[in-house]
Amino acid sequence: xxxxxxxxxxxxxxxxxxxxxxxxxxxxxxxxxxxxxxxxxxxxxxxxxxxxxxxxxxxxxxxxxxxxxxxxxxxxxxxxxxxxxxxxxxxxxxxxxxxxxxxxxxxxxxxxxxxxxxxxxxxxxxxxxxxxxxxxxxxxxxxxxxxxxxxxxxxxxxxxxxxxxxxxxxxxxxxxxxxxxx
Amino acid sequence: xxxxxxxxxxxxxxxxxxxxxxxxxxxxxxxxxxxxxxxxxxxxxxxxxxxxxxxxxxxxxxxxxxxxxxxxxxxxxxxxxxxxxxxxxxxxxxxxxxxxxxxxxxxxxxxxxxxxxxxxxxxxxxxxxxxxxxxxxxxxxxxxxxxxxxxxxxxxxxxxxxxxxxxxxxxxxxxxxxxxxxxxxxxxxxxxxxxxxxxxxxxxxxxxxxxxxxxxxxx
Numbered sequence: 001x002x003x004x005x006x007x008x009x010x011x012x013x014x015x016x017x018x019x020x021x022x023x024x025x026x027x028x029x030x031x032x033x034x035x036x037x038x039x040x041x042x043x044x045x046x047x048x049x050x051x052x053x054x055x056x057x058x059x060x061x062x063x064x065x066x067x068x069x070x071x072x073x074x075x076x077x078x079x080x081x082x083x084x085x086x087x088x089x090x091x092x093x094x095x096x097x098x099x100x101x102x103x104x105x106x107x108x109x110x111x112x113x114x115x116x117x118x119x120x121x122x123x124x125x126x127x128x129x130x131x132x133x134x135x136x137x138x139x140x141x142x143x144x145x146x147x148x149x150x151x152x153x154x155x156x157x158x159x160x161x162x163x164x165x166x167x168x169x170x171x172x173x174x175x176x177x178x179x180x181x182x
Numbered sequence: 183x184x185x186x187x188x189x190x191x192x193x194x195x196x197x198x199x200x201x202x203x204x205x206x207x208x209x210x211x212x213x214x215x216x217x218x219x220x221x222x223x224x225x226x227x228x229x230x231x232x233x234x235x236x237x238x239x240x241x242x243x244x245x246x247x248x249x250x251x252x253x254x255x256x257x258x259x260x261x262x263x264x265x266x267x268x269x270x271x272x273x274x275x276x277x278x279x280x281x282x283x284x285x286x287x288x289x290x291x292x293x294x295x296x297x298x299x300x301x302x303x304x305x306x307x308x309x310x311x312x313x314x315x316x317x318x319x320x321x322x323x324x325x326x327x328x329x330x331x332x333x334x335x336x337x338x339x340x341x342x343x344x345x346x347x348x349x350x351x352x353x354x355x356x357x358x359x360x361x362x363x364x365x366x367x368x369x370x371x372x373x374x375x376x377x378x379x380x381x382x383x384x385x386x387x388x389x390x391x392x393x394x395x396x397x398x399x400x401x
Contacts, residue, residue, distance in 0.1 A: 040326070044271035046263070053263075056256065063256075064249055071252035078255040090320035091262035098259025105256050142249065143242050 053099045056106055061132035064140055065149070066108065069156060072164070074104035112156075127152040272326060 046052065058066070071078065081097040088094070113125045131148040138144040157163035212220070 040268075042268050042271055044267065044274075046267045047270050050263075050266065055260065063253055067249040067252040070256065071248075074255075078252075081255045081259060085258065088320055089322065091265045093320075094259075095262060095266065098255075098262050101255045101259045142245055 050095060051099065053102050054106060056102060056109060058109065061135045061140065062109075062128070064135060064142070065128060065132040065152065066112070069112075070105055070108055072162070073108045074101060077101045077104045127155040269323065 056063075063070075077097070077100045081094060081101050084094040084097045112128050127148070131145060131152045134145040134148045135142070142149065153165065157165070
């Protein structure tokens with residue numbers, strides 16, 4: 001991917017979800033639209049007026065294992081996007097916020113993969129990989145992969161002060177429902 | 183003949199002087215109330231554990247729901263970009279198809295119009311794209327025209343089960359050809375053949391004849 005061109009490219013190919021969006025129209029996405037008469041395949045690239053953003057390209061298991069950390073890491077951008085969506089159903093109106101969300105998720109993914117979160121070069125993204133591989137085997141049941149989840153969270157929060165485990169975050173949430181900030 | 187001694191004789195068995203013939207049921211063990219109490223106590227304990235487990239399962243479902251909720255912005259942003267791209271391309275196709283017609287503009291459902299609702303003004307000359315709805319609110323398109331031969335339409339794959347009896351894996355390609363040859367042959371042999379291959383007959387109907395099988399021929 002373009003973002004990792006200047007860095008150590010030891011990124012593993014985790015597979016793609018929607019890779020024909022944007023400039024990359026090589027792969028075929030067959031399950032996007034559910035039409036009665038058949039599936040609608042459209043390989044036209046994105047209009048040039050819309051800025052291009054590289055896609056996250058994660059399948060369901062890595063996304064699921066990353067979901068909590070993504071919510072914590074990209075909270076302001078996600079809230080921004082959802083507030084924009086609340087105002088209108090028009091997809092063109094919320095493209096900018098959507099791009100920010102995607103970039104934040106990409107940032108998190110690269111952080112995990114390239115181990116920029118903590119400086120232990122020994123284990124890169126092994127913990128994450130083990131967790132989502134376990135999820136793949138166990139029907140995406142989070143309760144069946146607790147050991148790997150613990151190892152992943154231990155690795156993720158090592159030497160870090162934003163570890164929410166053991167603290168009461170749910171009931172002490174400052175802003176449970178995001179408000180519009182004028 | 184004088185005195186005599188008794189030898190061993192066949193005597194009745196030794197029995198107690200009194201034979202107990204009255205009913206005797208010793209009332210021992212727990213009483214009925216105690217049994218009921220025990221049953222309800224066990225059930226109560228069981229239901230307590232059931233309640234605990236239900237609470238735990240509820241929390242697990244909550245965790246699953248929040249996992250999915252957290253991912254909504256990411257996936258929605260991706261889908262938004264894709265929808266915008268597809269609608270733009272559909273609009274471009276419509277314009278290119280209708281380019282010879284002078285006063286045609288591809289329908290833009292959101293294009294602003296002079297006045298809205300009952301004060302809306304319909305542009306007879308169609309200088310600008312005339313929206314279908316006279317409202318500021320965004321309206322998603324309901325219908326989409328995709329030409330059947332454009333190659334953009336893949337036939338629907340309703341059957342996601344066993345592929346053994348689907349259209350044309352190599353084995354059934356052969357048998358379908360046989361049925362087609364057979365249909366051209368004498369009538370009196372057809373009934374036996376049709377009873378044997380009753381499953382394939384519906385595939386040989388006009389709907390599927392000659393069409394590519396999307397399941398087994400996917401590239």
